Amino acid sequence: MTSELTAPMPPVLLEQVLRSNARQMPDHVAVVGTQVPVTWAQLDAGADRVAGIIADTGGAGSQVAFFGANDFGYPMVLVGAHRQRSALVGINWRLPDESIRASCQQVGVTHVFTSVAFAERARAIIADSEIHLVVIDQSTAEPWPEQAPGATLPAEPDDVAMVFFTSGSTGVPKAVPYTRKAFEIGASTPVVHGFTNDSTLLVVPPTFHLAGSYWAQYGILYGARQVYLADASPAALVAGMVEHEVTHAVLVPTLIRMLLDQLAAQGTSLPAFRHLAYGASPMPVPMIREALAVIGCEMCQVFGMTEAGGVVTYLPPEDHVVGGPHAARLGSAGRPTAGVEVEVRDLVLDEPVPVGTSGNLWFRTTFMADHYLGQPQASAAVFVDGWLNSRDVGRLDADGYVYVEGRSDDMIITGGENVHPNEVESVITELAEVVEVTVFATPDPQWTHKVNAAVVRRDESLSAEQVREHCRSRMAGYKVPKEIHFLEALPKTATGKVSRSAVVAAVQEEVR
Numbered sequence: 001m002t003s004e005l006t007a008p009m010p011p012v013l014l015e016q017v018l019r020s021n022a023r024q025m026p027d028h029v030a031v032v033g034t035q036v037p038v039t040w041a042q043l044d045a046g047a048d049r050v051a052g053i054i055a056d057t058g059g060a061g062s063q064v065a066f067f068g069a070n071d072f073g074y075p076m077v078l079v080g081a082h083r084q085r086s087a088l089v090g091i092n093w094r095l096p097d098e099s100i101r102a103s104c105q106q107v108g109v110t111h112v113f114t115s116v117a118f119a120e121r122a123r124a125i126i127a128d129s130e131i132h133l134v135v136i137d138q139s140t141a142e143p144w145p146e147q148a149p150g151a152t153l154p155a156e157p158d159d160v161a162m163v164f165f166t167s168g169s170t171g172v173p174k175a176v177p178y179t180r181k182a183f184e185i186g187a188s189t190p191v192v193h194g195f196t197n198d199s200t201l202l203v204v205p206p207t208f209h210l211a212g213s214y215w216a217q218y219g220i221l222y223g224a225r226q227v228y229l230a231d232a233s234p235a236a237l238v239a240g241m242v243e244h245e246v247t248h249a250v251l252v253p254t255l256i257r258m259l260l261d262q263l264a265a266q267g268t269s270l271p272a273f274r275h276l277a278y279g280a281s282p283m284p285v286p287m288i289r290e291a292l293a294v295i296g297c298e299m300c301q302v303f304g305m306t307e308a309g310g311v312v313t314y315l316p317p318e319d320h321v322v323g324g325p326h327a328a329r330l331g332s333a334g335r336p337t338a339g340v341e342v343e344v345r346d347l348v349l350d351e352p353v354p355v356g357t358s359g360n361l362w363f364r365t366t367f368m369a370d371h372y373l374g375q376p377q378a379s380a381a382v383f384v385d386g387w388l389n390s391r392d393v394g395r396l397d398a399d400g401y402v403y404v405e406g407r408s409d410d411m412i413i414t415g416g417e418n419v420h421p422n423e424v425e426s427v428i429t430e431l432a433e434v435v436e437v438t439v440f441a442t443p444d445p446q447w448t449h450k451v452n453a454a455v456v457r458r459d460e461s462l463s464a465e466q467v468r469e470h471c472r473s474r475m476a477g478y479k480v481p482k483e484i485h486f487l488e489a490l491p492k493t494a495t496g497k498v499s500r501s502a503v504v505a506a507v508q509e510e511v512r
Contacts, residue, residue, distance in 0.1 A: 014184075018079050025040050042141045046143060048080065049148075050083075051081075054086055054111060060153055065111065067112050070212065070228045072141075074216055075226070087177070089107050090163065090209060097124065097125050112131055155180045161180040161183040176369045199248050234262035298317035313333045313337060315334030332397075340366075358395045359393070360393060360408060363388045392405075417476075424451065427471055439451065440454070442483070454503045
């Protein structure tokens with residue numbers, strides 16, 4: 001079955017919008033940085049100076065990386081690079097130095113902009129290369145007062161505007177390039193977050209990945225204030241949201257769990273908070289209901305992937321309803337956003353399947369990438385005839401809602417039966433004593449695979465047998481985990497997704 005919604009809005013140029021914001025509200029705070037606030041005029045001037053540095057040391061077509069934690073330097077470098085028809089490369093500073101060096105070489109990075117805190121490490125990484133290093137002093141809103149502004153060059157649709165790396169949870173990260181045309185359409189696609197120029201956006205996802213980058217861009221496009229926090233601990237998260245009167249945020253389920261627990265521990269509320277977006281990994285329906293009740297704001301699920309160029313489905317606030325005839329939609333990823341088609345294909349025959357039947361989810365968008373840099377084999381397996389093979393298993397209902405059941409790579413086959421980890425995880429998280437869980441397979445000589453669950457519990461009295469008994473009461477016996485492993489925490493990727501491979505390693509270490 002195929003599902004499609006309407007086309008996106010006409011594309012807009014981020015660099016032009018920032019210039020307009022600086023003229024219309026020059027003294028309004030654009031970014032609350034980790035050290036100092038920055039006005040729209042200062043942000044625009046900083047972007048001009050970035051453009052000037054690129055013009056003096058490389059010019060149009062440069063590959064520019066921002067290396068560091070989220071702060072006002074990111075939107076300055078993003079817009080400055082685009083004003084010089086240059087690409088911004090997302091570099092994950094949490095990776096080992098050698099991996100970062102390899103990523104820079106793979107993409108051909110020509111400039112690295114970094115903060116004072118990351119300068120020493122950046123110098124070591126790019127040593128013996130011809131990469132230009134620029135250090136941004138984030139203790140002042142005027143980091144380059146001596147640099148002459150660079151001219152804004154007209155962009156071409158086929159210019160590479162952005163390069164992001166896949167999160168690497170299932171292998172070596174791959175570089176995904178986006179053309180200026182695709183980038184502009186993706187950034188302009190209507191969103192259901194209800195942004196206005198009175199909004200205050202908390203940008204928590206790392207800007208070296210698509211979600212964090214887009215939220216930084218939304219701040220510019222809507223003239224909304226952005227907030228970056230130096231400390232993302234639960235207590236600091238609540239304190240920052242209260243102090244800065246945050247109205248909008250996008251968080252992964254793990255952080256939402258921490259936020260709910262922190263609010264309960266402090267007896268605190270978030271009176272200014274209006275909209276919570278969530279994604280990156282499945283969020284258990286019981287937690288969605290809890291968040292709706294505790295935080296009391298509207299909620300929106302976003303489902304996307306790096307290769308697709310952004311969000312491909314939304315579950316909007318109006319579908320976040322507990323009870324009623326459409327309550328089951330809380331377990332879905334929503335409907336396709338503008339300019340997106342979804343097709344469900346048989347896992348073996350690669351042909352469309354009927355409504356309600358599980359299969360491989362394929363997407364076609366007006367803003368997706370079309371290859372991995374320097375990896376033709378990997379590209380051919382994922383980008384096929386204008387469609388993107390998501391490698392996610394799911395189904396569509398009669399109303400066009402997408403239900404994601406898990407990664408095809410994560411499918412557990414036990415005794416000839418297929419087990420989707422997401423389904424088992426959803427049942428286990430119904431237990432109040434469970435903080436989070438991930439389900440995975442281990443080899444079994446008799447049944448091919450054995451279902452395992454790694455559980456983080458808030459109450460140590462919860463036993464493995466109690467978990468299994470709860471599962472037996474709600475699902476077929478072959479889906480019930482044969483092994484339950486209690487861990488202190490589940491290892492995550494940089495985007496907040498649970499890394500199943502790291503969980504398996506942690507469990508093996510625990511067994512030893």
